Amino acid sequence: MSERRSTRPRRAGGARRAQILDRVVEVLSERGYVATRFADVAQASGVAVSTLQGYFGSREDMLVEALQRATSKEVEALAELAAGFEDPWQRLAALVDRGLSTPVKTWRLLMEFWTAAAHDDELRAHAGELAEQYRRPFVEAVRRGVDSGSFSPRFDVAALVDVLVATMDGLLYPLVLDHRASAGPDYRDVVLAQLAFALGSDT
Amino acid sequence: MSERRSTRPRRAGGARRAQILDRVVEVLSERGYVATRFADVAQASGVAVSTLQGYFGSREDMLVEALQRATSKEVEALAELAAGFEDPWQRLAALVDRGLSTPVKTWRLLMEFWTAAAHDDELRAHAGELAEQYRRPFVEAVRRGVDSGSFSPRFDVAALVDVLVATMDGLLYPLVLDHRASAGPDYRDVVLAQLAFALGSDT
């Protein structure tokens, strides 16, 4: 199924490489994983196709690297955001807000990533790690709330967080398919209230 | 982006056509939308490539028809299931159970469908209709509960159902990517409890 990964030595590239990867992410978001060709990236980034191959080896390698880079950045931003809130509930609310206000372009990319991962072992492994990292700030916040006594969860914390993240992810589709600008305001209240309920939050 | 749809007259095919479409669905679930070639379906169904073209016109037409057929069947089954329960809450619980026990193969297909729809107007329109149909039994059940006085929703019913469906959809990914057999038992309690809370259910 998945095209063979190249074992050819990949050139360093440095800053140029990062710039190009950002363009790959944009093309990926617009055209989708399978429809993104070297030629598209070459046009979008202004470098020759063979130069791209010099940098990344194969088409698959280029796309995977772009996907990993983009998703990792998102996860890191989330962790950073969490650190800015002391109160467990405020931290959770900030994380949910952040998730629900994710730009459509990023949602599209994630959707492509997941669908591609369903057909590629290496990508799937990376998806698992990312999911774990993504859940961590949520779990962390819940644990702090439990420790401080402000949360008395009615359910297993892991399951509870899984459901929360799933809800946010699931709101992706109407967004991507309906061209709405954001999933934010409409569902925020419902999601947060259900979360507060599940946590037995005193807030 | 999307390939041109054929306008050529398609052969009837009858029962044979339905059989083949079922195989198309399977191949689609395994290989994904973009990677499903005529040759794959030909091999899986035991008919010649040109026969497939005789039936469906073009590759795109074949895939779209298979997708529409599979998704429509799923939605119809859901509506039928709902009719079997009188009590609003039992009906909702049955719908949620059904959704969470959807076979991985069907989830994979749906994921492919949505991702493809993000790049194809006609497919996107069909996705919108299906989503509407899928939500309908849920909304219906909630309305009955409100009318009978057993539900006192804390939120707008439409938003509430959207979030519920999103949660079920969002549970799709860990399932598809981790090869778990089903999302069912682990999250059922959390989802139903949150739902009962949002509905102000007396159950």
Add this chain to the structure above:
Amino acid sequence: MSERRSTRPRRAGGARRAQILDRVVEVLSERGYVATRFADVAQASGVAVSTLQGYFGSREDMLVEALQRATSKEVEALAELAAGFEDPWQRLAALVDRGLSTPVKTWRLLMEFWTAAAHDDELRAHAGELAEQYRRPFVEAVRRGVDSGSFSPRFDVAALVDVLVATMDGLLYPLVLDHRASAGPDYRDVVLAQLAFALGSDT
């Protein structure tokens, strides 16, 4: 180069066959020799593709038979026309008029016929016979004029007639390519005057 001729027994067909051949000629005139498919003729004549194959064997056989039929009819009409004029000059003028007023559709067919004949031995042989038959009334008329003393040709009669026919044929192209209705009136005087000169006609 040319597709294999079928050796399959061809069905009789009778009047039906003739009707279909007339439709073949029309399609041939519009689409050209190589672009005329069974499907086109089937649509134009209202019979199934496989029925056409039952009648004619192969595609090539069908086209060749249509071409031979159409061209033969034209030549026969010419011979018949000639018989209607006693005076040699009037007969020649009538033949030239007839040639120059040939409908564009027929010219197109001839053009296709000749071009196809350049790539097919059997067709080329038939083209030679037809050319000979076509020239015959002209040569005949000239001979009568010579015998009666009204023509004193300045050149070999065969060459003279060849040039005359070539001139009429050559006027085919601007006609076919420019969509003019007829080559007739514009060039008639020039052609006839040059002919009269070459013949040393006393008219």
Add this chain to the structure above:
Amino acid sequence: MSERRSTRPRRAGGARRAQILDRVVEVLSERGYVATRFADVAQASGVAVSTLQGYFGSREDMLVEALQRATSKEVEALAELAAGFEDPWQRLAALVDRGLSTPVKTWRLLMEFWTAAAHDDELRAHAGELAEQYRRPFVEAVRRGVDSGSFSPRFDVAALVDVLVATMDGLLYPLVLDHRASAGPDYRDVVLAQLAFALGSDT
């Protein structure tokens, strides 16, 4: 009917391109317009099919470019030839000689060109321009003769030249279909004498 022209960027190719176009012309002359496939040209020119597509974009583009090149070269050669004769009649005779001694291969190509043009608008437009350019040296020569008083045309000059060119073109067919080497000697006297007559030439 006519295949879509590619709008893809075509590679330069330089001298290589010209060499290949010459082979295209040869293949075209042998196989005909519609029967000339990429594979034939690839074999004849020793380059890969995909290389041809890199150069020319599509099959149609390749053939049209070859046809335009070959016909343009012929027309230019004619104009150059004309310039070598001062005396109007000698110039006309030279043009006629040149036309009648056109190699069969070139005639075949022209025939294919015209027949293809009958089914393709762009090709037809080009054919019209070429015809105009081809006629120009003839018209020019006639005008000079009229101005110098050596010609007193009995007919409209344009019509007269049209008929002359038509005669030469019409001599194409027996040549192409009979595999004769040249139309030259047999008909030269007739054509020139008729021309002199039509021009009222004092030669």
Add this chain to the structure above:
DNA sequence: AATGAATGAGCGTTCATTCAT
């Protein structure tokens, strides 16, 4: 390091033909 040129593998599609009814 960066690139243009050249190429082969793979795919969708067309269409004449075979076969069973």
Add this chain to the structure above:
DNA sequence: AATGAATGAACGCTCATTCAT
């Protein structure tokens, strides 16, 4: 006799990849 269903061969085309500057 007439037809629809099924099929394989052939072709144009896309695109990732290799190679020589």
